[in-house]
Amino acid sequence: MVNRRIGEIFFTPSPFPLSSFHYLSMDTSQYKALFIQETEEHLKGISEELLHLENETSNNSAGIDNIFRHFHSIKGMAASMGYEGMSSLSHQLEDVLDALRKKRIAVNPEIMEILLSGADTLQTFIKLIAEDKPLGIDCRGLLSRIKAILTREENLAAPLVRHPSGPLRQENNVIPPASSHSVVSKLGLPATMKVDGKIFDNFMGIVGELFTVRSQLKEVVTNSFPVEFQEATHQLGRIVEGLYYAVITARMIPFEDLTQNLPRIVRDMCKKGEKEIELVIQGGDVKLDRAVLEHLTDPLVHIIRNAIDHGIEAPEERKRLGKLAKGRITVAVARQRDNIIIEINDDGKGIDINSLKEKALLSGITKDRLETMSEKDILLLVCMPGLSLAKKITETSGRGVGMDVVKGNIESIGGRLEISTQLNKGTKIILELPVTISIVKVLLVSIGEELFALPISKVLKVLDVNKKDVNNSKQPSCFVYDDIKAPLIDLRSILMLPSLEQRNILPTVIICVKDKISGVVVDDFKGEIDAYIKPLSQPITKMHGIIGVTVLGDGRPVFLIDPAALITAG
Amino acid sequence: MTDGDKFLISINDKTFAVDADVVAAVVEVERFFMLPVIQSSSSSLKPRYIKGTITRRGEVIVVIDIEELFGVSSVRDKGPYRVAVIKKDTSSLGIVIPGAVQQSKEQQSETGASGSGRERISFIWKEDFNKLEFEPSDENYTLGFIDTAGKKIRLVDCQKILEEIQKLLSRRQ
Numbered sequence: 001m002v003n004r005r006i007g008e009i010f011f012t013p014s015p016f017p018l019s020s021f022h023y024l025s026m027d028t029s030q031y032k033a034l035f036i037q038e039t040e041e042h043l044k045g046i047s048e049e050l051l052h053l054e055n056e057t058s059n060n061s062a063g064i065d066n067i068f069r070h071f072h073s074i075k076g077m078a079a080s081m082g083y084e085g086m087s088s089l090s091h092q093l094e095d096v097l098d099a100l101r102k103k104r105i106a107v108n109p110e111i112m113e114i115l116l117s118g119a120d121t122l123q124t125f126i127k128l129i130a131e132d133k134p135l136g137i138d139c140r141g142l143l144s145r146i147k148a149i150l151t152r153e154e155n156l157a158a159p160l161v162r163h164p165s166g167p168l169r170q171e172n173n174v175i176p177p178a179s180s181h182s183v184v185s186k187l188g189l190p191a192t193m194k195v196d197g198k199i200f201d202n203f204m205g206i207v208g209e210l211f212t213v214r215s216q217l218k219e220v221v222t223n224s225f226p227v228e229f230q231e232a233t234h235q236l237g238r239i240v241e242g243l244y245y246a247v248i249t250a251r252m253i254p255f256e257d258l259t260q261n262l263p264r265i266v267r268d269m270c271k272k273g274e275k276e277i278e279l280v281i282q283g284g285d286v287k288l289d290r291a292v293l294e295h296l297t298d299p300l301v302h303i304i305r306n307a308i309d310h311g312i313e314a315p316e317e318r319k320r321l322g323k324l325a326k327g328r329i330t331v332a333v334a335r336q337r338d339n340i341i342i343e344i345n346d347d348g349k350g351i352d353i354n355s356l357k358e359k360a361l362l363s364g365i366t367k368d369r370l371e372t373m374s375e376k377d378i379l380l381l382v383c384m385p386g387l388s389l390a391k392k393i394t395e396t397s398g399r400g401v402g403m404d405v406v407k408g409n410i411e412s413i414g415g416r417l418e419i420s421t422q423l424n425k426g427t428k429i430i431l432e433l434p435v436t437i438s439i440v441k442v443l444l445v446s447i448g449e450e451l452f453a454l455p456i457s458k459v460l461k462v463l464d465v466n467k468k469d470v471n472n473s474k475q476p477s478c479f480v481y482d483d484i485k486a487p488l489i490d491l492r493s494i495l496m497l498p499s500l501e502q503r504n505i506l507p508t509v510i511i512c513v514k515d516k517i518s519g520v521v522v523d524d525f526k527g528e529i530d531a532y533i534k535p536l537s538q539p540i541t542k543m544h545g546i547i548g549v550t551v552l553g554d555g556r557p558v559f560l561i562d563p564a565a566l567i568t569a570g
Numbered sequence: 571m572t573d574g575d576k577f578l579i580s581i582n583d584k585t586f587a588v589d590a591d592v593v594a595a596v597v598e599v600e601r602f603f604m605l606p607v608i609q610s611s612s613s614s615l616k617p618r619y620i621k622g623t624i625t626r627r628g629e630v631i632v633v634i635d636i637e638e639l640f641g642v643s644s645v646r647d648k649g650p651y652r653v654a655v656i657k658k659d660t661s662s663l664g665i666v667i668p669g670a671v672q673q674s675k676e677q678q679s680e681t682g683a684s685g686s687g688r689e690r691i692s693f694i695w696k697e698d699f700n701k702l703e704f705e706p707s708d709e710n711y712t713l714g715f716i717d718t719a720g721k722k723i724r725l726v727d728c729q730k731i732l733e734e735i736q737k738l739l740s741r742r743q
Contacts, residue, residue, distance in 0.1 A: 209628065450604045494609050496616075538661035539736035540632055545608035549630050557623055557630045559606050569609045 033192045035081050036130050039122070042070040046119045054112050061101065067115070068097035074122060086125045089139050092146045093118040099150055114145055197290060200251050204291075204438050207244050208532025211439055213553050214240045215529035248289065248436055255333045255342075256284030258293050262304065266329070269308045276315050276326040277308060283333035288340055289436035295413050296342075296433070299406040303344050303429055304329060306402065311348030311427055321424060323347065335435065338457050342431040351421040356381060379419040383407035412535060413437045414455065414547035414562060416514075437548070440533050442560060444526035445509060447491055451558045452522075453531060453550065458563040460510040460517070462525050467504045479519060481510055487567075488519045494569045511563045518567050533560050545569065576694040576716070578723065579654060579667050581637045585723045587716060588665075590693060592728060594657040596667070599624050600649045602633055607739065617738060624653055624664055631655060632735060633664035636726065639711060654691070661732045667691060694718075 049067045053060055075090035093115060099105045121139060128135050214237050221233045259281050266279045312318075312327035319325050330345045357370055360381045370378065383403040410417050415433040434440070434457075442453035443462070465488070470479050476487040488508070492499045500523065508519040531550035536543060545565030550558050575590035602622030619638040623630050633653055653664040667690055694702070694716065704725075706714040711730045716723040 205628075448604075449601075450606075452606065495604075495606050496609055534628070537629060538659075539663070539732045540605070540630070540739055541736070542740040543607070544610050544740075546606065551625050551628045551630065555625045557603050557625050561606070561608070565608055565610070 031081065032129065035077055036126055037192045037194065038077060039074055039126050042074050043119055043123055043126070046070045046115075050112065050115055050119065053107060064097055064100050064107075068094060068101060071097060071118075078125075083125065083129065083135065085135055085137065085139065086122060089118060089121060089125075089143070092143055095150060096146055105149065105152075111149060114142065114149060117142055118146075200247065200290070204247050204251060205532070205534075207240070207247050208438055208534075210240050211244055211530050212532050212550055215531070216553050219527060219529070244439060248438065251290045251438075252287040252436075253290050253293060254284060255286050255288060255293070255340075256281065258296060258300065259284060259331065262300070262331070265301065266304065266308065269305065273308060274314060275308060275312055277312055278326055278328045279304075280328065280330045281333075282330065286333045286335050286340065288433070289438060291437050292340070292413060292433055292435070295409045295415075296431075299409050299431065300331075300342075300344075302402040302406050304331075307344070307346040307348060307427070311346040311350075313349055338435055340433045340435055342433070344429045344431075345426060347426040350423045350425055350427050351379060351382065351419070352423060353378060353421075360384070376418065376420070379421060380407070380417070382419065383417070408542060411562070412542065412547075414440075414560070416564060437533060437535070439530050440560065441528065442531045442533075442550075442558075443509060443528050444558065445491070445507075445520075445522035446524045446526050447495060447497065447522060451526060451552075451556060452491070453533075453558050453560045454509060454511065454520070454563060455547075455560065456528060458511045458513055460512050462507070462509050465506045465508045465519065465521070467506060470506070479508075481517060481519065484517055486510070486517045486519055488521060489566050489569070490521045491566070492521075492523075494566055511566070513564045513567055516567060518563075520563075520566055531558065531560070573700060574696050576699055576723075576725070577654065578692045578694060579636065579665060580690045580692070581668055584637065584640075585721070586636055586665075587694065587723045587725045588654075588656060588728055592656050592658050593654055594662075595626070595655045596652060596691065597624070597626060597655060598650055598652050600651075602649075602651070605632060605739075617735075620735070621666055626655060626662075629662060631662045631664045633666055634731065634735075635668070636665050637668070639731070640724070652690075656728050658728055658732060663728060663732055663735075694723075 046067055049063050049070070053063050053067070071090045071094045075087050075094060078084075078086035078090060096105075096111065096114065096118075100107060100111070105111065121137060121142060124137055125135060128137070214233075217233055218237060221230050225233075262281070263279055266277055269275075270277050307329050312329070313321065313323070315325035318327065328345075328347050330343070332343045332345070334341050334343075353375065356378060360370060360378070361367065363381075363384060365381065365384075383406065385404040407417050410431055410433065413433065414437065415431060418430040418432070419427065420430075421427040440453075441456040443456055443459050444451050444453055446452075465479055470477050470488055476489065478485050478487050480486070488506075490499055506521045507524055508521050509525070510517060510519055512518075533548040533550050535541070535548050536546060540546075545562045547560040547562050549560065552558060576587040577590040577593045579586045579588075602624060605616065605620060605623050607616045619634050619636075621633045621635050623632055625631065631653075633651075652667040654667060656663040656665060699716070703717040704714055705717065711727050711734070713725040713727045716725055
């Protein structure tokens with residue numbers, strides 16, 4: 001967890017459910033491992049700081065502040081998790097620290113003993129929680145000692161002496177430095193580990209390359225090697241696959257990990273904009289590849305901010321329109337095969353298409369082009385850089401930046417964005433994303449010497465189309481597939497390469513995007529592989545229609561083409 | 571620009587310089603791979619100075635003909651090619667060194683020496699650069715000109731080139 005300093009306030013964002021957002025009744029068991037890990041880290045911090053404090057030769061207000069914050073964090077996390085005894089004890093210990101900070105009492109061995117005992121007791125709580133045992137710890141003795149300390153005025157008289165070169169010494173009433181029941185009597189390692197995400201990214205990279213090599217090896221040995229070699233290759237393939245799934249599982253995290261701060265963002269914006277909004281998150285337990293979630297952080301915040309700033313009306317306005325004073329934003333997540341669908345709905349004023357058209361004309365879109373565009377395509381114009389429908393610019397939105405970032409981020413990982421709206425009823429934004437962007441099953445096709453990849457998830461079939469079955473009377477050319485008239489897109493022409501005129505048979509990939517069937521004519525089919533797709537690096541990060549790239553074992557780059565872009569271009 | 575060593579690429583009678591600390595490697599490749607540009611309603615043709623891509627350590631690098639960027643092309647249609655790989659922060663760029671490999675082979679046959687073809691690559695060391703006259707310039711993709719005994723060497727602004735490529739090839743719809 002990253003500590004952030006804001007002005008003079010130092011706080012640690014809690015990964016645990018916020019009690020103020022109606023999460024108390026939810027199942028917190030999924031957070032237990034994380035709670036234990038975080039608390040152990042805080043207890044380690046407390047232990048280190050207390051030992052420093054005990055050996056300090058002068059008052060260490062920074063150290064006291066640190067210990068206070070550790071107890072404060074434990075208190076908050078324990079309360080969120082429903083461990084009241086732990087939360088209450090942390091609260092009392094926090095009071096001791098607060099009294100020390102405010103110099104109502106001074107550090108002395110008795111206080112040190114209480115703080116150490118407190119930390120030990122919290123450690124015992126953690127041990128019992130980890131073992132799923134009842135938390136029957138009697139803290140009454142410790143709590144009454146804390147109470148006595150806090151009410152005893154004479155503490156202020158500093159009954160301890162700080163020796164110029166040594167630790168705290170007690171003058172009278174010696175209290176044993178550590179209680180005999182201290183739980184910190186042996187060394188141990190936590191059951192869960194915190195690992196830097198980058199380590200997993202590197203790990204994934206290596207496994208990904210291994211995966212691509214395995215695919216190629218499989219292809220090579222199928223025809224030309226003895227059975228024993230083929231079997232060994234198959235075995236190797238299974239191991240690599242197992243390794244891949246192990247890594248990908250470790251990288252899958254629930255969607256709610258991304259949205260944990262969303263209630264707070266909504267709350268703060270509502271307060272600032274004097275709006276009332278209920279945020280509902282559905283399907284937070286759906287898991288996605290961390291790499292996909294990383295691309296969603298900015299888009300999600302942009303969309304929610306837009307909904308609050310420009311979608312949901314002020315309470316009075318809503319009442320006037322016959323709506324509930326409190327607006328509603330719903331973020332619903334669901335998995336559909338290899339895709340994740342995120343729907344963000346608001347019940348605000350919706351998007352005024354006519355006003356959007358006017359803005360689009362002012363932004364340089366021609367009238368002719370606007371007339372040929374569908375309503376869905378017109379709505380996507382809100383993603384044009386610089387185009388904003390906002391009547392006022394707020395601190396967070398309305399400058400025409402944001403939705404272009406949203407579209408860019410989503411498309412950069414092969415995702416899709418769709419907007420629908422009803423005036424005065426609300427707006428729905430759908431984000432369709434792959435569950436993982438690391439290893440994708442692809443169909444390799446060739447154009448001249450070059451290889452390209454198409455995601456198998458969008459491929460229905462490959463077939464040879466006879467040139468005489470193609471209707472060229474209108475553009476785009478079309479042919480009949482499965483009793484459906486389907487447009488035929490020439491990949492050579494899309495890539496602005498000269499076409500192969502002399503052939504009569506057209507190798508065609510049938511793709512289905514957004515329920516629309518099209519044929520893509522290629523030079524040849526080159527088989528199917530599991531490819532480790534990497535995002536493009538600068539300066540080609542945002543190339544239209546290219547999702548990513550994989551590099552084959554022989555060094556050839558294979559660009560993964562976005563089928564949706566082919567349909568638009570065709 | 572840094573005042574460190576400069577890496578020089580000589581093409582015909584012209585010499586281009588880049589900061590040596592951004593040159594990650596000089597690699598030899600048989601061919602360039604295609605950089606696909608997908609047609610869209612507002613897409614423009616790929617600039618002619620972009621020759622394609624190469625891969626290095628699993629990364630795809632766009633290769634440009636620097637002379638064509640500044641005017642005339644001198645890159646042959648067929649490889650092998652020698653490419654200087656420029657790494658700047660998270661961006662990479664390949665600058666093709668025209669004729670370098672071919673020259674090496676010709677020289678080998680002429681002299682019998684095992685020339686490496688690096689004759690078109692040289693350096694100006696930091697100490698020498700500080701003694702030379704440097705004239706800043708507003709010309710496109712140019713930081714300025716280094717004057718070496720009357721011969722002007724163009725110090726290339728790699729950052730500007732990268733930005734321009736990014737702008738030209740960015741997604742539009």
